[in-house]
Amino acid sequence: MSKEFKISVRNLVEFIMRSGDIDSTFIGNSRALEGTRVHQKIQKNKGENYRAEVSLKYIFAYKDAIISVEGRADGIIEEDGEVIIDEIKSTTRDLESIEENYNPLHMAQVKCYAYIYGKENNLESLKVQLTYCNVETKEIKNIIEEYSLIELEEFLYDLLDKYYVWIQFEKEWRELRDSSIKALSFPFTEYRKGQRELAVAVYRTIQNKRNIFLQAPTGVGKTISTIFPTIKAMGEGLVHKMFYLTAKNITSSVALEGIKLMNEKGLSLKTLAITAKDKICFKEKTICNGEQCEYARGHYDRVNEAILDILENEDLIDRENIQLYAEKHKVCPFEFSLDVSLWADMIICDYNYVFDPRVYLKRFFDSKKEDFIFLIDEAHNLVDRGRDMFSASLNKEDFLKGKKITNEVGKKLYKKLDKINSYFLELGKKCDEKGYLILKEDPLEIASMIRSTVEEMEKWLKIKDNSEEYEHILKLYFDCLAFIRISELYDENFMVFSKKQGKNIVLTLFCLDPSRLLREGIERGKTGVFFSATLTPINYFMDVLGGDKEDYIVRIPSPFDPSKRKIIIAGNVSTRYKHRDISVDKIIEYIKVFIGSKKGNYLVFFPSYTYMEKVLEKFKEYDEEIDILSQNSIMNEKEREEFLNKFQQNPERTMIAFTVLGGVFSEGIDLKGERLSGAIIIGVGLPQICFERDIIMNYFNASNGNGYEYSYVYPGMNKVLQAGGRVIRTEEDRGAILLIDDRFITKTYKYLFPREWRDNIVVYSPKDLEKILLNFW
Structure with a gap:
């Protein structure tokens, strides 16, 4: 039996019948929301003979293919022996200008539903109805046509005939792809230690339709060990499509390299990397x-x-x-x-295409659940990214500027913006001496005010030309829409607060705990595979990433010879904020000894740019035969690439790069062999104490008693572990890691060390460090 090809009525009609220009001319997104409400109201008022949201599906044996066409009719009316298939469309147009052929796609869609319903119920003919509703006036216009089942069949089969070239392509491609997958073996001559276990765990998780949290040290080969078993599962019919989700471009390139390698081994797989629109x-x-x-x-x-x-x-x-x-x-x-x-069989894209409520790929995730597999690379990054995706802010200054723009033209909008500006001024008066105010009530009051302002913005934008003023109102419009969308997610996991920034006041809907919403994102598919070198402690990450007790946990030990890595802790230096000025000279002494023990390339990570600049300025005073690099706070892709290209194999002179912990060079970069001899990590990576971190701390203190750990300690240590992971990338690598901070020798931090870091040595002077490194090298 041939494999079934699924397509929705809407996708079939749009794919075959679309024509003309892309047109993002402003029409107003809130009209879509209003249209949905109108839609539901019409359905509710249609009476007892009206069945709303009727699921329809028909399987066609078409030529040599089995095609499943499905969809959901807005309504089916059965009255006096007559059947009418209803499709509701909202519009801002004058209804008098709308005739049967106003939008051929609308009529095509309802005719497809009519055929499926008529075929299933043995009807010779039936009527179709397009119900147009003007969202502003609430007026309704019905366009009714009657068709015989034969006419409807001819119409639908004409669509399928045009679509058949795509069915034929996919049918032939699947056969080629699946046979190549069956013949595919692991792309390396042998598995690294732990790789087979990792791959088997991923395959079994997919088989059992579960989720898994995988912690495997840097260098194990997590990317290939998660992609390979997923591809194998695809060949067995267990996976419809796989999404490789990343936080950074550099990790997506690793996934592409893995696919290239398997392509060279005979794999046929359509792999697409999605690049952001502006890029x-x-x-x-x-x-x-x-x-x-x-x-x-x-x-x-x-x-x-x-x-x-x-x-x-x-x-x-x-x-x-x-x-x-x-x-x-x-x-x-x-x-x-x-x-x-x-x-595409595999889509490589940013996290937001699956999780962000503002931009996720509705073409995949707004219909019923499919056998999608989500491979979530560097999953530790999803915690803060999740908070960002589910939070939204508005600025008083934007409303004030909007008010000035609309003062002459657009009095209604001017009044709305003035009202919101006044609301912000009242918030500002209530802020405490530090400039903050936590709002006790939910955001419904302000969201309602913003929603009515958005409607007026739409009217203004439709009649205005593109200009700098237009661009400001347009940006404010989209910021307001984002705020409204996030307000609809609001629950006990959120907090609303305002803060003063000079004359500006910012109102923020802040997601304290993204776990529920991330879980809902994963439930759009079949399996989520969360993997990282630094999911420590695992229970914390499962908690904040939406895991539950049914999910699997796998920890893979380091496959590398521990004698090739030396981890040393300088236990006599405090890098706490109040001690930073007096720590500079000690840190420089440790750096000099560390990089002086062997000619090579070194990275040194600081908790902030300010601290880095303090040490760097004084370090440059030493007349040493070394090259010095430093990270800039605003580096573009080309500059980052040039920075990394300076790390050459077997350098003629020692080079040291001053960088920031948690920045672009502390994770996701691959400096193998002699391109990197060691890393110095200064401080325990604690996020800067701030209002947002404190309210996260208070939230988790109330929910599980681990507020300080969840808000500060665990995220900080994660940065440390990521930075340390840059040193050993392959079995041939040899390197040293120096941790400078007396907190590393306390019980709290020792507990967070991975197994391969527990064999460390504590030193209390640069002289002790020198002896250990001379012996090591």
């Missing part, structure tokens, strides 16, 4: 409409040809390939990449 756009300014962008103009007339072209010629579809084919076919590269994702 992949061909234009200097991203304006997506046909009048101002030649790639948006006629995009839908050409995009299907572009998709087929890239799929027939490329398996690994990265940013370069997307741009190459987008240029060839003159289509928008970002929208093109999203369409290609429908046909």
